Amino acid sequence: MRGIILYQSKYGATEKYARWISDKMSFDIIETKKAKISEIQDYDVIILGGGVYASGIAGLSFLRKNINVLCDRKIIVFCVGASPYEQEAFQAIVQHNMTAKLKDIPVFYCRGAWDMDSMSAMDRNLCKMLRKSVAKKSPDDYQVWEKALMAAGDEKCDWTDRKYIAPIIEEINR
Numbered sequence: 001m002r003g004i005i006l007y008q009s010k011y012g013a014t015e016k017y018a019r020w021i022s023d024k025m026s027f028d029i030i031e032t033k034k035a036k037i038s039e040i041q042d043y044d045v046i047i048l049g050g051g052v053y054a055s056g057i058a059g060l061s062f063l064r065k066n067i068n069v070l071c072d073r074k075i076i077v078f079c080v081g082a083s084p085y086e087q088e089a090f091q092a093i094v095q096h097n098m099t100a101k102l103k104d105i106p107v108f109y110c111r112g113a114w115d116m117d118s119m120s121a122m123d124r125n126l127c128k129m130l131r132k133s134v135a136k137k138s139p140d141d142y143q144v145w146e147k148a149l150m151a152a153g154d155e156k157c158d159w160t161d162r163k164y165i166a167p168i169i170e171e172i173n174r
Contacts, residue, residue, distance in 0.1 A: 001044050003027035003028070003044060003045030003047065003172065004043045004046055005021055005027050006035050006040070006062060007029070007031060008032040008049070009058075010123075011051070011113065011115065011118055011119070012113070013158075014080045016160050017078065017160065017165060018047075018049050025172060027047070032050070032058075032059035037069055041073075043073065044073060046073050047076045047168070047172070048060065048076075050077075050080070052081040055097075057077065057079045057097045060097055068101075076171055076172065077105055077107045078108040078110055078168055079093060079107065079108075079109055079110070081093075081109065082157075082159070083111070083148045084111060084144055084148055085109050086143075089145060090109050093107075106171050108168050108171070111159040111160065111161070112160060113160055114159075115158075127149070131150065
């Protein structure tokens with residue numbers, strides 16, 4: 001079984017997961033923006049990983065654009081976010097992203113990291129504005145992601161864990 005992992009990582013957590021999967025499965029690995037469909041179509045298993053930003057999965061546009069060429073391969077998607085896993089929120093991400101010909105592709109969630117210092121100025125400002133907005137609510141009314149946002153604050157947090165790749169490895173081997 002010949003596989004490749006495509007990833008789009010803004011701050012490193014998605015790349016870390018992609019490398020862990022690559023190490024475990026001896027799959028090739030490449031950033032999505034450097035991937036060429038002429039090379040990717042030679043693989044039996046294609047895994048795409050991307051961070052979750054505003055409910056979108058980074059890098060998924062590569063699959064959308066090339067799904068007709070890749071549809072007879074085993075395709076798996078994993079997304080990485082700073083929030084703890086929450087079934088309802090994850091299903092909303094899947095429903096938002098995995099439409100049309102992507103709807104039957106298995107999707108997995110891996111928890112990422114949080115580091116305000118490494119964020120771009122725009123991302124840092126957006127997060128600060130979001131925190132101000134959430135802070136106006138009662139903490140009793142916070143959703144899971146809002147609790148995580150407020151708890152992380154300006155601290156550097158790394159929730160990446162190899163345990164998150166176990167179900168992805170199981171799906172590869174299925």
